[in-house]
Amino acid sequence: MKTDIYLDYAASAPIRAAALEAYVSAPVAANPSSVHRPGRQAAAQLDQARIDLAQTVGAEPGDVVFTSGGTEADALAVTGLFAARQTAAARPYLLVGATEHVAVLENADRLPGAEVIRIPVDRNGFVDTAFVAEHLAERAQQTALISVMAANNETGAIQDLDRITQLAAAAGVPVHSDWVAAAGKLSLNFAASGLAAVSLSAHKVGGPGGVGALLVRRGTALEPRQAGGGQEGGLRSGTQDPRGAAGFAAALVEAAAEDTAGLETLLGPLDALAAAHPAIRVLTPPAHLPGLRSLLVDQVRGESLVFLLDSMGIACSAGSACHAGVVGPSHVLEAMGLDRAAASAALRVSIGHATTAADVEALVKALPEAITRAQRVAQTEGGRP
Amino acid sequence: MKVAAALSGGVDSAVAAARLVKAGHEVTAIHMALQRTPALRRQGSRGCCSLEDASDARQAAQKLGLDFYVWDLSDTFTDLVVRDFIDSYGAGLTPNPCIRCNEFVKFRVLLERAEALGFDAVATGHYARLEPDDAGGAGLRRAVDLAKDQSYVLAASGRAALARCLFPLGDAPSKAAVRQEAAELGLGVARKRDSYDICFIPDGDTRGYLREQLGERPGPIVDGAGTQVGEHLGAYQFTVGQRKGLSLSRPAADGRPRYVTRVDTATNVVQVGPVEALDAPQFGTLAVNWLESDFQAEVDQLADVTASDATGGAADSAADGAAGGVPVAVQVRAHSKALTAQVTNSGDGFAVQLGEPLRGLAPGQSAVFYRGDLAVAQAVVAPFEGAGSRSAKLNPGA
Incomplete structure (x- = not known):
């Protein structure tokens, strides 16, 4: 019989014991929005997960919007930021790294009225920050947002996000970053990053599947994608999964502590x-x-x-x-x-x-x-x- | 044996794989991804068959405990099957893309890749029987269940490729029995309905597809006397024997239905005529793919005799020569009956004299020749003038 040697963590990491434990040890299955005691217990578990997760990545608990995964987080960021930026002035431009995950690229390409510009990368896969600077010098006022990942899921290339956020801050353009591949591997701090929004996924760090989060900086305008109960701060509707959130937080806490x-x-x-x-x-x-x-x-x-x-x-x-x-x-x-x-x-x-x-x-x-x-x-x- | 079982997502290939497992072979399931054009992928996300098929295949493999892989053969499929289909119609021919796919994709590219990866054979759910010889070839016989027999679409693949194939359903008594077998194995595809359409035209609208690919080219529809009786939007959209979709403006003098009797894409003329005009008493073929050496020897021997008898006049009438040809049965469509015929060598192909007229023969069709249930040769029907008319002149090798 074959021994399975698993060397595909970037596709999905095996679930960590701590994450599994957190997942199954939930006191009771209930809807965290319910007013009864089981509901409150579920809400408490969700709150704790939110606090733990936020602390691990240098965010405020209120920044955390739980989603169904990294793709939904990317989609919410790209479409939500873009829509919120179409105020009195039209801002059609959307700058995305050419090597972004398809969740960013495809959602950007589908936006009605958007002019998507793919930021070229060099042979090592690093985005051309000078290209971004040139674009912003001419069209900062017409630019809705920039999306550049922290590190690439296929090659591992780490982007110069600091340079991007510097340029964007000077131009007043919000930046979204997909941290799905980087989370748990790099030392990342949302508060210090200058980013408007960040995507995370649980299963890439050894958490359960079907859970992710978008970190949204306080004061960032973002339109929700789907209407409904608005359970996640009005930005994401749908009954939350406290078990999944707890497993996610446990996995990320453990991953962040690793050497x-x-x-x-x-x-x-x-x-x-x-x-x-x-x-x-x-x-x-x-x-x-x-x-x-x-x-x-x-x-x-x-x-x-x-x-x-x-x-x-x-x-x-x-x-x-x-x-x-x-x-x-x-x-x-x-x-x-x-x-x-x-x-x-x-x-x-x-x-x-x-x-x-x-x-x-x-x-x-x-x-x-x-x-x-x-x-x-x-x-x-x-x-x- | 290490076998790569091609799992289409249908019931036949799943049961074929199961039979191989039962027979003790080391089986790996391979699903071929054939369509990746953006249009089809978008349709796919709307619930198209092809992604669903991949998923069905994966579930069947899981049920049978097989390793499962998807091999992307879409480039090959596009180049050698889809492109050829469009080009052939554009040239006024009637291609069979399933035969092309068997010949070039399944039993060439898939087979070669499987062999290079260490497999001994490729298996599919086709209904046909194989008879391997000692010289690295295999003979092809009709399936036990004649209603499901698919030897017709396999013959073009040739003896050498067939020798490296396995068709575990060749001796299945019936499709119902195969479905029963699938149900007993707990396969979810047991009740999946059969697919008949051309897989890359999921809505079944071949003419619409061709129009999209080749554009509209309006031209006349004429009768046997050359009188215009209607208009068309591209001769390539028609196939000999077709009756529907002609929208003729002038009725036939005798009021009887008319059929496409000739498609000339060079002049963009479609000719129509009464049903009898579709009766071809004879036809020629392109190069012959010999499947049985005994049969080849017989035909060659006859050619030698003819050549020594005739003093320079052998070329003037291949059709006449066929009258004294080697007796055989010929089939030109997947589910039509085989007709008695006599064949002789003629140029690069066969001259085929039919025992009874063949209705609706079209250039580009694959003709498979049988002796009993044994396929002995295969060749493509050559383009010919005045298709179906009694005065047909053969033009084999053209």
């Missing part, structure tokens, strides 16, 4: 292999999330590598997981200037709280053979008309 430098040490043998193997190029730049590597392998499709490694009991991912299990070319890698073939050839290895040195060793042992076989697959298909 993430250890993850880099664990990946040492993989880095050594990548440096020595002629077919492997490391796409992850020096300024990156701990525990994540994006590797470009010559003459293979990432899909084949993932298949072969999976058959050896090792779970990795080709770029980001998507759509009905189909691995397409990565828009992130294409934005970094890679062609379609290369953008389909990346292998993402991401580790986390439960990863051991033996796990990484197993990958390092299996990868060369998988590459050789994947290259053979590509050669078989290369001669086709």
Whole structure:
């Protein structure tokens, strides 16, 4: 029987014991909006989760708007900030990093009346801050918002958010940032960030699935996306999930307390292999999330590598997981200037709280053979008309 | 054997995979993602069949305890099946995209990728039987259930590819039995309805699809005498034998229904005529894909005899030559009956003389030749002049 070695934390991290404990130990299942005692107990659990979560990321409890996940948080931020900024003056421009998560890109593209501008990135995936400066110099008054992630989920590249918020503050433009990949890995502080809104997701840090949050700075104008009971500060409707929120907070608290430098040490043998193997190029730049590597392998499709490694009991991912299990070319890698073939050839290895040195060793042992076989697959298909 | 079982999301391929597991093979489930054009993806998010199929396939694999992967073959499918479909219609031919998909996607690209990844064979839920030989080939026989037989759409794939395939449903007694088997296995797809449409035209409106792809090209509809009797928006939208959707302005003199008898996309003329005009007594084919060497030897032998008999006149009438050809049965559509025929070599293909006229033969169709339930050869019907008329001239190899 295969041993499953899980090296795809960036897709979803295994749930932490503390998160599971917090999830199942809720006193009673009740609606936190109910007036009876069980309802109040549920509300108390939700409040505590909000306090714990806020404290971990340097936010006020009142900043936390629980959502169904990172995608909803991104959608709420992009559409909500954009709508709120259409006051007397039209502000059609929306600046988004070219390597943002599709939750940001696709929601931005759907906004009626919006002129979405994708901020170009360099070959390392870093957004061009000079481009942002130039845009704001000319069109600050017509710009609704800027959205740039803290770190990329596919390559791990950490963006210069401070520079972006400086430029935006001077121009009076709110900035949203997707912290889904970065949370628990980088030391982040919402209060000090100068950001208007920040997206978070529970399952990426070892919390339960189906929970996320948008941090919204006090005083930031934001229109809710869906009408209803307005349970989350009037900004998000829908009965909250106190268990999920408690699990989320527990996971984030634990993740934030961890020494993430250890993850880099664990990946040492993989880095050594990548440096020595002629077919492997490391796409992850020096300024990156701990525990994540994006590797470009010559003459293979990432899909084949993932298949072969999976058959050896090792779970990795080709770029980001998507759509009905189909691995397409990565828009992130294409934005970094890679062609379609290369953008389909990346292998993402991401580790986390439960990863051991033996796990990484197993990958390092299996990868060369998988590459050789994947290259053979590509050669078989290369001669086709 | 290590088998890559192609799971479409339907009941047949799921039961086929289950039968392989039962037979002791090491089975991995593969779902082919074939359509990724933005239009189809948008439809997908509105609840299109294709995403639902992927999900059905995954659930079936889970039920059977199989590893499951989605392989993206959409580029290949678009280039070799969809593009060819549009181009063929544009050239006045009647292509069968399912045959193309079998030939180029399932039993070529999928098969090659599976082999490169260490699989010994690819399995599908097709209804047909295989007879592997010792030389790396396999013969193709009709399924036990003749009503479901799919040997017709498999023949073009050829002996070499078929030798690396498994069709576990070839001996299934009936579709009902397969559904019963699925139900007993607890497969959710047991009662899923069969799909008949062309998968990349989910609304079934082939003419609308072609119009979108090729644009409107108005032209005349004429009768056998060349008199204009109506107008069309593009000859490519018509196929020989078609009766519906002609909107003729002038009724036929005898008041009988008229059918498309000829499609000429070069001049953009569609010709119509009475049903008898669809009766083709003979036709020619493009290059032959031989499936049985005995049959090939017989036909070749006849050609040698003919060549030595004829003194320079062999080329003038391939049709006449076919009269004394090798007896065989021929089928030109997926669910039509096979007709008796005699074939001879002619240029690059066959000259086929039919025992009884074949109604609505169209260039581009795949003709599969059978001896009993054994498929012995396959070839594409060649373009011909005055399709269906008694004075048809064969133009094999054109």
